[in-house]
Amino acid sequence: MGETVSNKQVILKDSVTGIAKESDFEVTTSTICLKLPESSGKGVLVKNLCLSCDPYMRILMTKTDLYFPIDFYTPASVIFGYGVAKVLESGDPNLKEGDLVWGVTGWEEYSVIEDPQKLFKIHHSDVPLSYYTGILGMAGMTAYFGFYDVCCPKKGEYVFISAASGAVGQLVGQFAKLLGCYVVGAAGTQQKIDLLKNKLGFDEAFNYKQESDLNAALKRYFPKGIDIYFENVGGKMLDAVLGNMRAHGRIAACGMISQYNLEKPEGVHNLLNIILQRLRVQGFEVFDYYHRYSEFLDAVLPLIRAQRLTYVEDIADGLDAGPAALVGLFSGRNVGKQVVAVAAES
Amino acid sequence: MGETVSNKQVILKDSVTGIAKESDFEVTTSTICLKLPESSGKGVLVKNLCLSCDPYMRILMTKTDLYFPIDFYTPASVIFGYGVAKVLESGDPNLKEGDLVWGVTGWEEYSVIEDPQKLFKIHHSDVPLSYYTGILGMAGMTAYFGFYDVCCPKKGEYVFISAASGAVGQLVGQFAKLLGCYVVGAAGTQQKIDLLKNKLGFDEAFNYKQESDLNAALKRYFPKGIDIYFENVGGKMLDAVLGNMRAHGRIAACGMISQYNLEKPEGVHNLLNIILQRLRVQGFEVFDYYHRYSEFLDAVLPLIRAQRLTYVEDIADGLDAGPAALVGLFSGRNVGKQVVAVAAES
Numbered sequence: 080m081g082e083t084v085s086n087k088q089v090i091l092k093d094s095v096t097g098i099a100k101e102s103d104f105e106v107t108t109s110t111i112c113l114k115l116p117e118s119s120g121k122g123v124l125v126k127n128l129c130l131s132c133d134p135y136m137r138i139l140m141t142k143t144d145l146y147f148p149i150d151f152y153t154p155a156s157v158i159f160g161y162g163v164a165k166v167l168e169s170g171d172p173n174l175k176e177g178d179l180v181w182g183v184t185g186w187e188e189y190s191v192i193e194d195p196q197k198l199f200k201i202h203h204s205d206v207p208l209s210y211y212t213g214i215l216g217m218a219g220m221t222a223y224f225g226f227y228d229v230c231c232p233k234k235g236e237y238v239f240i241s242a243a244s245g246a247v248g249q250l251v252g253q254f255a256k257l258l259g260c261y262v263v264g265a266a267g268t269q270q271k272i273d274l275l276k277n278k279l280g281f282d283e284a285f286n287y288k289q290e291s292d293l294n295a296a297l298k299r300y301f302p303k304g305i306d307i308y309f310e311n312v313g314g315k316m317l318d319a320v321l322g323n324m325r326a327h328g329r330i331a332a333c334g335m336i337s338q339y340n341l342e343k344p345e346g347v348h349n350l351l352n353i354i355l356q357r358l359r360v361q362g363f364e365v366f367d368y369y370h371r372y373s374e375f376l377d378a379v380l381p382l383i384r385a386q387r388l389t390y391v392e393d394i395a396d397g398l399d400a401g402p403a404a405l406v407g408l409f410s411g412r413n414v415g416k417q418v419v420a421v422a423a424e425s
Numbered sequence: 426m427g428e429t430v431s432n433k434q435v436i437l438k439d440s441v442t443g444i445a446k447e448s449d450f451e452v453t454t455s456t457i458c459l460k461l462p463e464s465s466g467k468g469v470l471v472k473n474l475c476l477s478c479d480p481y482m483r484i485l486m487t488k489t490d491l492y493f494p495i496d497f498y499t500p501a502s503v504i505f506g507y508g509v510a511k512v513l514e515s516g517d518p519n520l521k522e523g524d525l526v527w528g529v530t531g532w533e534e535y536s537v538i539e540d541p542q543k544l545f546k547i548h549h550s551d552v553p554l555s556y557y558t559g560i561l562g563m564a565g566m567t568a569y570f571g572f573y574d575v576c577c578p579k580k581g582e583y584v585f586i587s588a589a590s591g592a593v594g595q596l597v598g599q600f601a602k603l604l605g606c607y608v609v610g611a612a613g614t615q616q617k618i619d620l621l622k623n624k625l626g627f628d629e630a631f632n633y634k635q636e637s638d639l640n641a642a643l644k645r646y647f648p649k650g651i652d653i654y655f656e657n658v659g660g661k662m663l664d665a666v667l668g669n670m671r672a673h674g675r676i677a678a679c680g681m682i683s684q685y686n687l688e689k690p691e692g693v694h695n696l697l698n699i700i701l702q703r704l705r706v707q708g709f710e711v712f713d714y715y716h717r718y719s720e721f722l723d724a725v726l727p728l729i730r731a732q733r734l735t736y737v738e739d740i741a742d743g744l745d746a747g748p749a750a751l752v753g754l755f756s757g758r759n760v761g762k763q764v765v766a767v768a769a770e771s
Contacts, residue, residue, distance in 0.1 A: 333700065344696065345694070346694055347696055353706060354680065354708040355493055355710075359706070359708070362700040
């Protein structure tokens with residue numbers, strides 16, 4: 080018999096059409112018995128420490144027949160996403176009480192995770208634990224494999240990154256600089272532009288909201304064209320980039336955040352350039368790289384420890400602040416990786 | 426002193442906006458002295474035997490600042506394109522009188538080709554010479570390298586081809602069948618559908634002009650989705666295909682004939698599927714494969730001789746019929762590879 084405690088939860092009221100709003104969610108308090116139910120088999124009971132806000136979560140709020148490799152959210156239920164958690168009780172022989180893990184968990188104080196095989200055990204806690212929602216988690220692997228594997232970058236190439244100060248973009252830019260590329264980022268506020276240029280080491284950055292002609296902006300920063308585009312936004316930006324790619328350029332299609340709140344995605348017109356410039360547009364999902372996590376850690380942890388890689392986080396305090404933090408991604412309210420801190424480790 | 430003879434020529438009157446029409450061209454008769462000018466250096470004088478009508482030629486009629494790897498046509502001048510010709514006089518030590526060649530030549534009876542290094546010498550004339558404008562020329566290499574190199578096909582995969590009875594599509598379908606794929610083609614008349622199913626060995630074919638809902642048509646022929654799309658048309662068809670691709674599918678972007686007569690290309694909306702299904706969209710240009718011509722010939726010639734590969738040609742008679750044949754590509758008037766026969770070999 081475990082102790083029964085209150086369990087604050089973030090509930091999606093109903094499927095979302097159009098722009099996701101804070102009011103699409105409800106923060107309620109349920110109770111939970113801090114003891115694994117008999118039926119839970121190899122499940123684990125965890126205390127959630129921090130949660131990750133990621134753009135793909137908008138897609139899970141939708142009611143659609145679109146194929147998607149993750150289950151959609153169930154209306155009137157707790158939402159889920161990546162997070163860092165501490166194991167309170169484990170039915171899985173690979174995990175024990177007190178272990179720290181990251182992976183998919185509920186947006187609540189305590190969760191029972193039925194399928195803990197998918198969790199990653201945290202072995203290095205000399206870095207902030209929140210890093211495992213970002214630079215050392217899904218976003219970090221997305222940036223690392225998306226850049227090095229999908230983009231096939233070479234020293235000296237011209238690299239453009241949209242949503243450049245976001246969870247993934249800020250890392251892609253730093254990886255590209257470490258390799259010796261020329262790197263330009265686009266973001267939506269002056270604060271983010273300053274961050275990109277002064278803290279994250281981008282060669283140039285511009286505020287796309289202040290450019291009436293994205294094509295002209297790209298020509299200004301890339302008079303010789305773009306070799307690599309790391310695509311996080313889609314729509315008009317993708318269209319403008321397609322018109323400015325160099326021969327044999329590569330587009331890593333990672334996300335299209337500008338499209339997720341639209342009922343019908345914008346039309347993209349410049350696709351003929353894919354042929355004329357022999358471009359490769361490669362969609363990828365980070366799940367396909369999860370088996371290479373240790374290779375990733377071996378590369379990235381030393382860079383963090385040597386302060387050759389920086390990570391900007393935007394930490395919202397508590398589950399009550401979760402819905403606003405999550406929907407804030409789509410208006411660009413966050414500066415850097417958006418995290419929701421749920422509880423302290425101890 | 427050579428003989429001076431009349432030289433019929435096809436002239437593009439002016440840059441074309443919108444739909445190219447027969448009246449955008451003029452067939453005139455000039456004269457030519459059948460002797461290489463002193464100034465021609467390593468040039469060759471040729472008699473043109475047959476000419477190729479290719480969709481990319483529409484792009485060359487445009488006045489645009491778009492990058493294109495070939496020179497645009499000059500208004501009030503003879504147009505050029507791929508053709509088969511006989512050498513009458515050669516300043517190039519690698520070519521001699523009587524040699525047969527294929528490559529870029531003028532739309533006229535006789536041409537002086539300044540840069541004969543780019544011509545391919547024809548060594549096998551046991552097949553129709555017109556084949557070197559198609560199956561054994563640019564279209565054949567496009568189909569061969571586009572399918573085997575760009576699509577990375579595997580036995581049993583589901584392959585869809587648009588403009589399927591055209592110069593390239595009919596070959597891609599046959600290559601895919603030889604490999605053991607399931608192959609469906611789209612074309613625009615019942616005659617072409619019959620050809621695809623009864624003569625070219627496609628598993629299925631449909632008339633896209635009779636489908637009010639392309640998405641539904643694709644779902645009918647590909648209930649499990651498409652692994653490989655060989656893209657020849659662009660626009661609405663591409664949009665529908667994007668919604669029906671399977672995970673890790675490949676799109677070889679070869680041409681977008683539906684878009685070449687539009688002042689602004691249609692918008693394509695389903696690009697998010699590139700990410701969700703981890704698709705690779707790869708543009709390519711056959712020029713990048715020209716150094717592998719002998720490898721191609723070694724593979725394809727035996728298939729032709731063994732009648733394991735068929736080629737459907739639509740041969741227009743004489744330069745006077747050239748403009749109509751060329752613009753007919755864009756309304757789908759041609760059945761199979763469109764050729765213009767200019768002269769007999771002797």
